[in-house]
Amino acid sequence: MTTATAHHDxxxxxxxxxxxxxxxxxxxxxxYLLFALMMFFVGGTMALVIRSELFEPGLQIVTPxxxxxxxxxxxLVMIFGAVMPAFVGFANWQIPMMIGAPDxxxxxxxxxxxxxxxxxxxxxxxxxxxxxxxxxxxxGWTLYPPLSIQGGIGTDFAILSIHxxxxxxxxxxxxxxxxxxxxxxxxxxxxxxPLFVWTWLITAFLLLAVMPVLAGAVTMLLTDRHFGTxxxxxAGGGDPVLFxxxxxxxxxxxxxxxxxxxxxxxxxxxxxxxxxxxxxYSSMVYATASIAFLSFIVWAHHxxxxxxPLAGELFFMYATMLIAVPTGVKVFNWISTMxxxxxxxxxxMLFAVAFVFLFTIGGLSGLMLAIVPADFQYQDTYFVVAxxxxxxxxxxxFAILGGAYYWLPKWTGHMYNxxxxxxxxxxxxxxxxxxxxxxxxxxLAGMPRRIPDYALQFTQFNQWSTVGAFxxxxxxxxxxxVVVSAIRGGxxxxxxxxxxxxxxxxxxxxxxxxxxxxxxxxxx
Amino acid sequence: MSITLIKRFPGIISRLxxxxxxxxxAPAVFAEYGMNFQKxxxxxxxxxxxxxxxxxxxxxxxxxxxxxxxxxxxxxHRKSRGFKAAKFHDNTTLEIVWTVIPFLILVSMxxxxxxxxxxxxxxxxxxxxxxxxxxxxxxxxxxPGQDISFFSTLTTPQDEIENKAxxxxxxxxxxxxxxxxxxxxxxxFEVTGNDVIHSWWVPQLGxxxxxxxxxxxxxxxxxxxxxxxxxxxAELCGKGHGFMPIVVRAVSQEDFTKWVAMEKKKAVVxxxxxxxxxxxGDLMARGQKAFASTCAACHGAEGKGIPxxxxxxxxxxxxxGPVDEHIKTVLHGRHTGKYxxxxxxxxxxxxxxxxxxIITFERNSFGNKTGDVVQPSQVKALR
Numbered sequence: 040m041t042t043a044t045a046h047h048d049x050x051x052x053x054x055x056x057x058x059x060x061x062x063x064x065x066x067x068x069x070x071y072l073l074f075a076l077m078m079f080f081v082g083g084t085m086a087l088v089i090r091s092e093l094f095e096p097g098l099q100i101v102t103p104x105x106x107x108x109x110x111x112x113x114x115l116v117m118i119f120g121a122v123m124p125a126f127v128g129f130a131n132w133q134i135p136m137m138i139g140a141p142d143x144x145x146x147x148x149x150x151x152x153x154x155x156x157x158x159x160x161x162x163x164x165x166x167x168x169x170x171x172x173x174x175x176x177x178x179g180w181t182l183y184p185p186l187s188i189q190g191g192i193g194t195d196f197a198i199l200s201i202h203x204x205x206x207x208x209x210x211x212x213x214x215x216x217x218x219x220x221x222x223x224x225x226x227x228x229x230x231x232x233p234l235f236v237w238t239w240l241i242t243a244f245l246l247l248a249v250m251p252v253l254a255g256a257v258t259m260l261l262t263d264r265h266f267g268t269x270x271x272x273x274a275g276g277g278d279p280v281l282f283x284x285x286x287x288x289x290x291x292x293x294x295x296x297x298x299x300x301x302x303x304x305x306x307x308x309x310x311x312x313x314x315x316x317x318x319x320y321s322s323m324v325y326a327t328a329s330i331a332f333l334s335f336i337v338w339a340h341h342x343x344x345x346x347x348p349l350a351g352e353l354f355f356m357y358a359t360m361l362i363a364v365p366t367g368v369k370v371f372n373w374i375s376t377m378x379x380x381x382x383x384x385x386x387x388m389l390f391a392v393a394f395v396f397l398f399t400i401g402g403l404s405g406l407m408l409a410i411v412p413a414d415f416q417y418q419d420t421y422f423v424v425a426x427x428x429x430x431x432x433x434x435x436x437f438a439i440l441g442g443a444y445y446w447l448p449k450w451t452g453h454m455y456n457x458x459x460x461x462x463x464x465x466x467x468x469x470x471x472x473x474x475x476x477x478x479x480x481x482x483l484a485g486m487p488r489r490i491p492d493y494a495l496q497f498t499q500f501n502q503w504s505t506v507g508a509f510x511x512x513x514x515x516x517x518x519x520x521v522v523v524s525a526i527r528g529g530x531x532x533x534x535x536x537x538x539x540x541x542x543x544x545x546x547x548x549x550x551x552x553x554x555x556x557x558x559x560x561x562x563x
Numbered sequence: 564m565s566i567t568l569i570k571r572f573p574g575i576i577s578r579l580x581x582x583x584x585x586x587x588x589a590p591a592v593f594a595e596y597g598m599n600f601q602k603x604x605x606x607x608x609x610x611x612x613x614x615x616x617x618x619x620x621x622x623x624x625x626x627x628x629x630x631x632x633x634x635x636x637x638x639x640h641r642k643s644r645g646f647k648a649a650k651f652h653d654n655t656t657l658e659i660v661w662t663v664i665p666f667l668i669l670v671s672m673x674x675x676x677x678x679x680x681x682x683x684x685x686x687x688x689x690x691x692x693x694x695x696x697x698x699x700x701x702x703x704x705x706x707p708g709q710d711i712s713f714f715s716t717l718t719t720p721q722d723e724i725e726n727k728a729x730x731x732x733x734x735x736x737x738x739x740x741x742x743x744x745x746x747x748x749x750x751x752f753e754v755t756g757n758d759v760i761h762s763w764w765v766p767q768l769g770x771x772x773x774x775x776x777x778x779x780x781x782x783x784x785x786x787x788x789x790x791x792x793x794x795x796x797a798e799l800c801g802k803g804h805g806f807m808p809i810v811v812r813a814v815s816q817e818d819f820t821k822w823v824a825m826e827k828k829k830a831v832v833x834x835x836x837x838x839x840x841x842x843x844g845d846l847m848a849r850g851q852k853a854f855a856s857t858c859a860a861c862h863g864a865e866g867k868g869i870p871x872x873x874x875x876x877x878x879x880x881x882x883x884g885p886v887d888e889h890i891k892t893v894l895h896g897r898h899t900g901k902y903x904x905x906x907x908x909x910x911x912x913x914x915x916x917x918x919x920x921i922i923t924f925e926r927n928s929f930g931n932k933t934g935d936v937v938q939p940s941q942v943k944a945l946r
Contacts, residue, residue, distance in 0.1 A: 096734060097726040103802040104869055172871035173903050179799045185776060186759040186801060191871045191903040273777020279760060280775060314642070316652040344762060344797075345773045346780035349684045353677060360669045367665045368658070374633045375657075381648035382641050392637065396630060403622040410672065412607075412679040413615045415771045416600060419762060419797040484597035485766040487797045490805030492724060494735050496597050539648075 051553065059154075062146035063553060064131045069450075070153050071128030072443070076519070078120030078160065079436075083512050085113040090474075090508040093501050098492055106491035107177035108193070112163070114180035115197065118297065119204045120160055122431065125439045126300040127152075127211045130239050132450065134215065136544040136551065137233045139224025139560045144217035152210035159203035166193035179489060181290070182257065184271035184282050188264055195264065198257045205250040212246035215239055224543070226562030230324070233542050234317065237324050238303030241331045245292045245299070248335075253289040256282060280345050287338035295334045298398075298430060299327060301438030302369060305391045307542070308445050309373055312388035313380025314539035319372040326365035326372075333362050343414045352411050359409035366402050370395060385537075386460030390441030393433060393468050401429030404479070419489075422482025428475045432511075433468075440467070440518065447525050448532035452550035455525040459517055466514035473507025601766045604788050604813070608769025610679045618672055625668070686781045689751035693742070697754070697761030697774035697796070698912070700803030700860045704742045711826045714912065715740045716856040717806050721864055724806075736793040739856065741810035745819035746789050754780045758907055759801065765794030765809055773798055786813035802869075803860045837915035837939040843923070846936060850924025853917045858925075861904065866929030872904050877929035886935055889922055890945045910946060915939035 051057055051066075061067060088109050092100045101109070131149065135142055143149050166175040173191015176182070187194055219240045223232070232240075260282070262268040269275025271282045302323075310317045317323065339347060339355040347355070373395050382388070404426040408414050417423060440463075447455050477500035482488075486497045493501065532549040543562075547555050603609045640646045696703040698714075705712040715738045722728035724735075731737065744750055754763050756774040764771040772780045786792070794809040814822065855864065858876075862868050866876035876882045881892050896908035909918065919939045926933040 096730060098724055099726065103805060104872070107799070107802060107804075170870065173869070174871075177802070183760060183799070186799065189759065189801065189872075189904045194903075273775075277777075279777065313640075314648040315650070318652050319654075319658055320652070322658055344771050345775065346778060349681065352680060356676065356680075357673060360673060363669060364662060364665050368662060370629065371658075371661045374629065374636065375654075376652075377633065377636045378640065379636070379646075379649040379651075380640050381646050382637065383643070384637075384641075392633075395633065399626065399629070403626060406672075407615070407618050407622065410614060410618055410676045412611050412676055412683060413618065415683075416611055416615065416766060416769065418771055419764075480598040483599050485601055485794070487764070487795050487805075489799045490795070492735060492805050495730060495732065 060150070062142075062150050064135050064143045064146070064149065065450075065551070065553065067143075067149050067153050068128045068131030068133075071124045071131060074153070074156060075121050075125035075128060075439075076522075078116050078124070079515070081164070082113050082116035082121055083515065085109045085116065087508060087512050089113065090505040092491055093493070094505040095502075096493055096495055096498055101491070103491040104177060105174065107179075107489070108167070108175035110489055111176045111178065111180050111197075112167070115163060115176075115201075116160070117431075118180070118293075119201070120156075122297050122435045122439070123204075123208065124156060126239075126242070126297075127208075129235070129300065129304065129439075129442055129446075130211070130215055133446065133544065134218055134236055134239060135222070136547065136555055137236050137542055138219065138222065138227055139543050139556050139562065140218060140222035141554055141556050143214050144222055145214045148210050149214055152207045152214065155203050155207040155210075159200040159207065162196050162203070163200040166196045169193060169196075181286060182260060182282075183286075184260060184263065184279050187260055188271070195261065198261050201257050202254055205254045208246050209250050212243035212250075215243040216247070219243075224556070224559040224562055230321065231562065233303075234306035234320070234323055235300070235303035238299040238306075238327055241327050242296050242299045245296050245331055245334065249289040249292045249296075252285060253293075256285040256289065259285075280342070283342050283345060284338070287341045288335075290341060291338040292331070292334040294430075295330055297435050299331065301394070301398075301435045302327065304438040304442040304445075305373065305394050308387045308391040308441055309376050309395075311445070311537050311540040312385065312391070313377050313382050315376060315380040316541075317372070318375035318378075319368070322368055323372055326368045329365040330362060333358060333365070337362065340409055340414070343411050344418045356409055356411045360406065363402070363406050370399055370402070381539075385444075386455075386457060386464055387441045387445035389461065389464045389468075390437045390444065393464070394437045394441065397429055397433030397437065397468075397471070401426055401431075401434060404429065417482060419487055420482035421478040421486045421488055424488050425475050425478035425482060428478070432471050432475065437467075437471075440464075443518075443522070445537075446544075447522065448536040449544060449547075449549045449551065451525045451529075452532055452548075453525045453529035454532050454536075455521050455529065459521045459524075463514055463517040463521060466510060466517070470507050470509075470511030470514055474504050474511050475507070477501075477503045477507075603769055604767045604786055604790065604792065605769050605784055606787070607679075607683050607784075608767060610682065611769045614675060614679055617675070621668065621672065683782070686751045686783045688749065689783060690748040691745065691750045693744075693750055693752050695742075695752055695754040695763055695774060697756040697758075697763065697800070697807075699758050699801050700796070700807040701856070702742075702761075702763070702807065702809060703757075703912070704740075706823075709823050709826075711823065711830070713740050713826070714856070715742065715810070717808055719806075733793070735806065736795070736808045736810070738808055738810045741791070741812045743812050743814060743819060743822050744784070744786055745816045746786055746813050748816070749783055749785045751781060751783050754782070760798050761796045761800045761807070762798035763794070763809060764797040765792050765811055767792040768794075768811065771797055786811075789813050789815060806860075833914060833916070837943060840938055840940075841916070841919070841936075843936045846920045846923040847927065849916070850920035850922075851928075853913070853921050854924050854928075857909070857913065857917075858921060866925070872902060874902050875929075876925055877931065882925045882929075883931050883933055886922070886926075886937060886941070887945060889926065890918070890937065890942055893918055893922060894942070894945060915942040915946075918942045 174193055176190055176193040176197040178187040178190050259270040263270050269277040271277045271279045337359045340359045408417055444460055481497055481500050486493055534548055535545050600612050603612045694705040701714050701716040703714050718737050718739050719735050723730045754772050754774045756776040761774040763774055768784050770782050772782050790813055792811045796807045861873040862876050868875040881889050894910040896906045898905035916939045919937045919942045922937045926935045
């Protein structure tokens with residue numbers, strides 16, 4: 040019986056057919072991760088266009104209209120094309136292996152949720168070639184009406200592609216929930232699950248709850264644009280601020296969709312390299328759940344300047360400040376995990392430690408942004424840009440890169456090049472800080488975000504930032520080199536890649552068989 | 564070589580961190596860079612700066628304490644130093660402590676924030692009311708009590724933006740008609756938007772408020788020092804978002820009264836102009852200026868527009884067809900569906916002379932050669 044299964048296991052189509060028709064969680068995980076990497080470069084290139092234009096005052100490279108297309112697409116591509124698919128890639132590869140399941144619960148749907156994405160992004164990016172009809176969407180990724188009502192055909196393409204990305208995310212989330220709740224190996228109780236699995240379970244519920252809300256918001260935009268409705272048109276009895284409420288009711292949980300799986304990744308990496316169990320496992324789970332709950336009642340802190348009533352501003356200020364408590368618990372737990380461990384600093388650990396340190400900078404500036412009167416000065420300035428890049432680049436992206444280094448030997452069966460990995464880390468960390476730290480000062484000194492040209496007193500910090508962005512961008516080519524060379528060969532990785540690693544994935548060979556855990560493992 | 568560099572990295576990094584620390588300790592080094600808020604000139608802006616400094620310091624102290632633990636651990640608890648891992652993974656007392664203490668710190672931050680916020684939202688007992696309307700891409704200031712209304716538009720020449728001329732010290736922060744306020748008076752503002760959402764922001768006044776079509780937001784300002792304060796639109800409002808600055812001139816009550824009288828006189832002269840017959844040369848000269856401040860933002864300085872979004876005027880049917888159609892388009896707007904943006908109605912923004920001048924200019928520029936001269940009386944007839 041076991042031999043029969045093993046024989047069946049090894050069989051799959053080869054060539055392009057394998058990738059188009061695959062229902063295997065590892066293949067689909069690989070597709071997601073490679074797609075995310077590609078989009079990371081597409082979005083990064085757009086960022087470099089933005090930074091090049093901002094190197095000096097005056098207009099040098101692009102028109103303001105094209106500049107706005109770049110800021111809009113950069114955000115959409117990075118959020119929906121790079122970070123979210125990367126996390127789904129990790130979920131696909133790791134969740135079945137970490138809970139002792141043979142595959143995801145809904146493998147055909149899994150294939151579909153991935154293959155929607157390339158079409159969605161083809162739609163979105165094709166607008167760049169429609170400059171004669173207004174080009175790509177240019178009203179910001181937040182798509183605020185009435186500005187987005189003015190947009191050209193690119194806005195309609197963006198709406199359609201957002202619908203597709205939403206469907207893909209919801210299907211992925213359903214799959215994650217079904218897998219985690221139904222396919223754990225006997226003995227793997229919920230409170231024994233690795234933290235990455237926990238954070239993804241909670242993230243999946245957030246996705247289910249808010250992606251339909253975004254779909255609703257953009258559908259209302261579409262009907263306002265083309266079918267004569269006036270949801271957001273004040274002249275027709277509508278309300279432009281309604282869109283912002285609906286959008287941020289999606290948007291704030293979305294922020295945690297982008298960071299909770301990162302918390303999970305870091306919570307796997309730090310104990311491994313500290314050779315010490317995760318400190319406060321259950322408080323980590325409860326903190327994650329509290330953050331997820333709070334994320335639903337803080338959305339209007341993105342809208343403090345729209346003129347909310349005083350009581351509303353106070354409520355959203357207090358609720359937002361509360362998020363600092365569970366987030367603080369997480370940071371303290373990570374540091375306590377490191378405390379009196381026996382640490383080594385391979386590349387995954389470097390990214391994880393940098394994550395804890397730099398993400399906290401973004402967390403603290405987030406706390407500052409919650410203070411309404413001060414927010415009136417910070418809102419829509421580069422201070423906000425600095426804040427969300429500290430949580431998204433040194434937060435989400437650093438965790439993704441750390442996670443990739445952590446499991447690359449498991450996935451490919453080869454050790455990656457540690458020297459190149461360390462170079463990648465240090466250049467990324469230096470480039471990242473050089474790019475985004477000066478933005479705090481720019482914002483405080485009064486530079487609004489989303490402007491293609493600026494007053495002279497902002498010149499120096501913008502130049503630092505542009506130099507940093509190019510270091511950050513080109514450093515990522517090292518990562519491509521590391522990944523490609525690990526796929527092609529290198530020192531053989533054992534089952535237990537890292538001395539201190541614990542979990543079911545390390546009981547499998549590296550690379551794991553095409554179908555792992557055809558017989559459920561026993562959990563003590 | 565790369566290996567030795569990597570081995571030396573900790574040293575390099577610690578020196579970098581030290582350098583950064585020194586940078587903070589000696590802000591004079593970075594004085595010309597502008598690293599914190601601009602000098603506040605209203606009571607509210609002062610309160611905000613104090614609040615900001617307080618939270619910033621609390622955050623920095625927390626950060627330094629928390630991460631001194633982490634970095635101590637990173638340096639001391641290393642396998643390479645032979646440190647053996649401890650086994651602990653829970654400590655209820657500790658976990659309660661680090662949940663309760665942050666909560667108390669948050670409460671201590673929330674109290675002064677609440678007080679400031681309540682103070683900011685009290686717009687009662689004001690001495691003067693000013694209405695602000697955001698347009699793509701300029702501001703309109705109306706003083707309902709004084710019967711004054713005017714537009715405020717960027718004056719930075721296109722040549723400076725395109726790097727063909729040396730940039731002025733107030734590059735992108737200069738306007739034709741600044742907002743004028745009396746010093747020491749509580750001024751209540753009503754702010755709204757005409758087309759899309761804008762945001763009126765002057766850092767030194769401590770105010771940022773969105774200008775939203777269909778909504779009227781309120782705030783108040785009391786400038787305590789005379790001076791010129793500059794700001795910008797803070798909400799993305801299209802391609803001209805970076806080019807609609809705000810300039811506020813705070814003057815003594817005496818100068819303010821003089822300014823009001825002068826503005827009123829100007830308005831009388833303006834309205835007299837709409838009854839006389841203008842020469843082609845005068846209309847063209849006036850039209851060129853008015854076009855630059857009112858129309859060029861969308862239709863382009865060269866009248867070429869943006870394909871698919873804003874129509875070109877060069878050779879357009881409206882600008883070369885019947886004069887009445889052209890006047891109606893300018894006054895009442897137009898939406899054909901061929902372009903994604905729609906032409907707004909300018910009847911409220913342009914007086915008869917400016918509208919006539921713009922139309923004359925458009926019909927005889929960018930290669931359009933209709934030879935028409937449009938008089939203010941023709942505009943008046945079609946209002």
